[in-house]
Amino acid sequence: MPFIITDPCIDTKDTACVDVCPVDCIHPRKDEPEFATATMLYIHPEECIDCGACVPACPVAAIYESVDATPSHQQDLVEANAIYRVGDAEAVAKAEAIVKTHVAAHPDLMAIPAAERQAAHAKS
Ligand code: SF4
Numbered sequence: 001m002p003f004i005i006t007d008p009c010i011d012t013k014d015t016a017c018v019d020v021c022p023v024d025c026i027h028p029r030k031d032e033p034e035f036a037t038a039t040m041l042y043i044h045p046e047e048c049i050d051c052g053a054c055v056p057a058c059p060v061a062a063i064y065e066s067v068d069a070t071p072s073h074q075q076d077l078v079e080a081n082a083i084y085r086v087g088d089a090e091a092v093a094k095a096e097a098i099v100k101t102h103v104a105a106h107p108d109l110m111a112i113p114a115a116e117r118q119a120a121h122a123k124s
Pocket residue numbers: 003020021022023024025026043047048049050051052053054055
């Protein structure tokens with residue numbers, strides 16, 4: 001089961017996870033053209049080998065180890081991770097649209113600083 005990036009990554013996007021991923025399955029990287037406009041980063045579900053290295057690397061606790069471990073208010077972002085593909089403009093647009101809908105649907109949670117949001121999600 002793949003790891004999932006969720007909303008504390010939005011506007012954090014520091015790529016600490018990219019630097020530790022042994023199979024380079026987190027996109028977009030800083031050297032990929034999509035990086036400048038990406039709202040967050042995404043884990044390719046078929047390429048992720050479930051090593052767990054990215055979880056402690058994330059400064060805002062945005063990464064969950066499975067779909068089941070992902071909080072209910074973040075489940076829409078499971079699909080965003082699943083469909084995002086660097087180099088595929090349609091897939092990128094679909095994933096980013098899911099993220100934008102997510103942000104619009106959760107103004108209360110998105111108002112919480114990214115580093116504190118995982119705890120807020122856990123309570124909701
Ligand atoms: S769990 Fe491992 S392989 Fe999967 S995204 Fe994280 S670092 Fe990469």
